[in-house]
Amino acid sequence: MTPPAPTAKPRPGREADHSTTPLWRAAVLLRVLTLVFAAAVVFAYRHEYARPALAWAVLGAMTAWTVVIALCYLPEHRRWLWFTVLDLVVCCGFMASSRLVLTHDQLTVTGVPLVPTVWVTGVVAVGAVRGGLLAGAGFGIVLGLVNFAVRGYVDTDLSRDMVLLTGVGFVLGMAATSARVSAQRLALALRAEAATAERERLARSIHDSVLQVLARVRKRGMEVGGEAAELARLAGEQEIALRALVSTAPGETSSDGTADLVPRLIVLTTERVQVSAPSTPVLLPDAVGREVVAVVSEALTNVAKHAGPDAKAWVLLEDLPDEVVVSVRDDGLGMAPARLDDAAAEGRMGVAKSIRGRIGELGGTATVTTAPGAGTEWEFHLPKGRTR
Amino acid sequence: MISVMVVDDHPMWRDGVARDLTERGFEVRATAPDGEAAVRIARAVQPEVVLMDLNLGATSGVDATRAITGELPATKVLVLSASGEHEDVLEAVKAGASGYLLKSASADELVDAVQRTANGQAVFTPGLAGLVLGEYRRIAAAPEAGTPQLTERETEVLRLVAKGMTARQIADRLVLSHRTVENHVQSTLRKLQLHNRVELARYAIEHGLDGEE
The missing domain is CATH 3.40.50.2300 (Response regulator)
Structure with missing residues (x-):
């Protein structure tokens, strides 16, 4: 019997180990309790066994092994994979010893349990906690097969034992996996919370210092003019970018799959783009929100490309009872309806078509108003019923 | 001065x-x-x-x-x-x-x-107009007696302010006088402030903070 090479690489992460510790303890407790039951069974059959002395010896070995596994499974750092496999092999060995302990009649009458009795269930629990539902069910199947082999036949009772062992492994494995996953989620959530707190601290400190200085530099530079005006422009760009960055919470998706559109639009603020929104969150399904932001960005890119060098743009987000309305207006060149053909040639109509199509796919409508010298104004209406 | x-x-x-x-x-x-x-x-x-x-x-x-x-x-x-x-x-x-x-x-x-x-x-920025619009819609979602509402015209004006238009541009578009546009904007603010003051007073009375206890 050679134990598998000690591949002692800790499979689940440290936190995951932590999360299954109560299950490991329960598995050890199960071994101790079932050991008492096994002892009672040996005591009851002590006069009828073929080899009573061997029965007591096996019970002694089981007791010793229970101590060994308690020492290995209770501390987190000794839950080696190879040891768990060894545990399974040892349990199978104890079951096999029943062929020598029990008489032939006792083996064929299922009313008389094997020497380890339900004590072996504990190793199924260990397998499940160690490796999840497949490992748990696998350990159960192995024990069930060994049970068939030791008895030398298959019947309803033995099959039922097999199903129970496999089921126990399966269910416990699921519990262990879900404990691990919850622990990882919790760790992630705590990390996100810490990151948000840190971000808020940074935002406060940047707001109190850097932003004030940048705003001042920009203002003074503009007044002085000349080369200073160029510096002022640079300071202004950074001021606006930084302000948009720090005033915006990361666009987190909540557990129901919706996300707040407000911060995602606010970050589009630049020196030439102003974003207006309510002070309360505007919730849309995450994917819809992303698409809306993408479309607004496309419209703004279009402004930068075609509306003229001095054009400014404004984005307005409104939350109405039955729809969300997003408007993008610029004060640029605009275009006459008669020039739509030219526009198609210039590629602007392609953009307009793409914007309409994308909003249409979200179940919304997009309208555009434009006239020469009067800028261009998009309005996207997204019904809440369809998009939620 | x-x-x-x-x-x-x-x-x-x-x-x-x-x-x-x-x-x-x-x-x-x-x-x-x-x-x-x-x-x-x-x-x-x-x-x-x-x-x-x-x-x-x-x-x-x-x-x-x-x-x-x-x-x-x-x-x-x-x-x-x-x-x-x-x-x-x-x-x-x-x-x-x-x-x-x-x-x-x-x-x-x-x-x-x-x-x-x-x-x-x-004095309104487009951002402030967006906030005020949002606030009226928020309180309209759970209306009580005395909840202020925007008239259609006021909503129209605020939306245009939020989209970056100046009072003069709005006046041109809606065929109103410049002064009328200013009045609409101001009235949206005044109604909100009045409502806020009433709310605060009511809160104070309900919680015994009005100095009579």
């Missing part, structure tokens, strides 16, 4: 704005580094316009705004903030501020805003 007080916790900014305004012919009566001092000094010097930063370290610009506009009906508060802290700006306006200007505004824009504030007009 319009008398002004500048409240800001950042000395460089405070002195810079004070100097700009003095150069442009305003009388800067006082400056204050925090909300508490602002209320105390405003009481003493009674300026026509208070330029209020919202981020005042430990003290809140919103509370100072409420105290000053409550005590000194002749004094107008213009919020001048570098922040995109939306809720703060909305709270300050509900507490009685008559307008909001970003710190990134040019000196000309600042001068114009202070003059308009002194004349009793509302």
Whole structure:
């Protein structure tokens, strides 16, 4: 019997180990309790066994092994994979010893349990906690097969034992996996919370210092003019970018799959783009929100490309009872309806078509108003019923 | 000469704005580094316009705004903030501020805003219009007796302000006088402030904070 090479690489992460510790303890407790039951069974059959002395010896070995596994499974750092496999092999060995302990009649009458009795269930629990539902069910199947082999036949009772062992492994494995996953989620959530707190601290400190200085530099530079005006422009760009960055919470998706559109639009603020929104969150399904932001960005890119060098743009987000309305207006060149053909040639109509199509796919409508010298104004209406 | 007080916790900014305004012919009566001092000094010097930063370290610009506009009906508060802290700006306006200007505004824009504030007009940025629209819609979602509502015309005007149009452009588009547009904007603010005051009073009575207990 050679134990598998000690591949002692800790499979689940440290936190995951932590999360299954109560299950490991329960598995050890199960071994101790079932050991008492096994002892009672040996005591009851002590006069009828073929080899009573061997029965007591096996019970002694089981007791010793229970101590060994308690020492290995209770501390987190000794839950080696190879040891768990060894545990399974040892349990199978104890079951096999029943062929020598029990008489032939006792083996064929299922009313008389094997020497380890339900004590072996504990190793199924260990397998499940160690490796999840497949490992748990696998350990159960192995024990069930060994049970068939030791008895030398298959019947309803033995099959039922097999199903129970496999089921126990399966269910416990699921519990262990879900404990691990919850622990990882919790760790992630705590990390996100810490990151948000840190971000808020940074935002406060940047707001109190850097932003004030940048705003001042920009203002003074503009007044002085000349080369200073160029510096002022640079300071202004950074001021606006930084302000948009720090005033915006990361666009987190909540557990129901919706996300707040407000911060995602606010970050589009630049020196030439102003974003207006309510002070309360505007919730849309995450994917819809992303698409809306993408479309607004496309419209703004279009402004930068075609509306003229001095054009400014404004984005307005409104939350109405039955729809969300997003408007993008610029004060640029605009275009006459008669020039739509030219526009198609210039590629602007392609953009307009793409914007309409994308909003249409979200179940919304997009309208555009434009006239020469009067800028261009998009309005996207997204019904809440369809998009939620 | 319009008398002004500048409240800001950042000395460089405070002195810079004070100097700009003095150069442009305003009388800067006082400056204050925090909300508490602002209320105390405003009481003493009674300026026509208070330029209020919202981020005042430990003290809140919103509370100072409420105290000053409550005590000194002749004094107008213009919020001048570098922040995109939306809720703060909305709270300050509900507490009685008559307008909001970003710190990134040019000196000309600042001068114009202070003059308009002194004349009793509302100073709106597109961002503030978006916030006010949102606030009306928020309270309309759970209406009670006395909940203020926007008229259709007011909604129309606010939306255009939020989309970056000037009062003059809006007047042209809606075929209204410039003055009428200004009045609509101002009335949206006044209704919200009145509602806020009623709410505060009701809260005080319900919670026994009205001094009768």
